[in-house]
Amino acid sequence: MTQSLDIELARKVLAAQPFAGLVGTQITAFGDGAATLVVPIRPELGQQFGFVHGGVLSYIADNSITFAAGTVLGANVLTGGFTITYLRPASGTRLRAEAAVTGSTRRQAVVNCEIYSESADTEPVLCALAQGTTRTVERELGAGVTPE
Numbered sequence: 001m002t003q004s005l006d007i008e009l010a011r012k013v014l015a016a017q018p019f020a021g022l023v024g025t026q027i028t029a030f031g032d033g034a035a036t037l038v039v040p041i042r043p044e045l046g047q048q049f050g051f052v053h054g055g056v057l058s059y060i061a062d063n064s065i066t067f068a069a070g071t072v073l074g075a076n077v078l079t080g081g082f083t084i085t086y087l088r089p090a091s092g093t094r095l096r097a098e099a100a101v102t103g104s105t106r107r108q109a110v111v112n113c114e115i116y117s118e119s120a121d122t123e124p125v126l127c128a129l130a131q132g133t134t135r136t137v138e139r140e141l142g143a144g145v146t147p148e
Helices: 007-015 018-023 054-073
Strands: 026-031 034-040 077-086 094-104 108-119 122-136
Touching: 007 018, 007 026, 007 054, 018 054, 026 054, 034 054, 054 077, 054 094, 054 108, 054 122, 077 108
Parallel strands: none
Antiparallel strands: 026 034, 034 094, 077 122, 094 108, 108 122
16 A cells, blocks of 8 residues: 655655665655755765765765655655766765656656755856656565554
């Protein structure tokens, strides 16, 4: 059975992901086929040139794609695959990923994602674009992520 996903349950799902906690991910918008996640940029997330590592950009794309799909498919959804194109190096104070469902069926969704690097003193910079597919799974959510 598909469990509906609201922002409170989405935040519980995010909190149950150890990697999300490691990088400090937060959900700032959620609903109606879209989700926005942010990750604070800190030196530990960098690569050898001082920019955010591409793996972090891939992570935030993957997770925001799945959360956006969850708004239309329910809580039991996983990424089936995604592609990402890096446009510019990411730096600043945080990453912001905005994902939106472009089409869905009962069991799968296609989602587009834009990833921006942000700083307080400059305009956001579009640094990557991603597109992914998600699908529902027949699996119960883990302990601590079920609704009250």
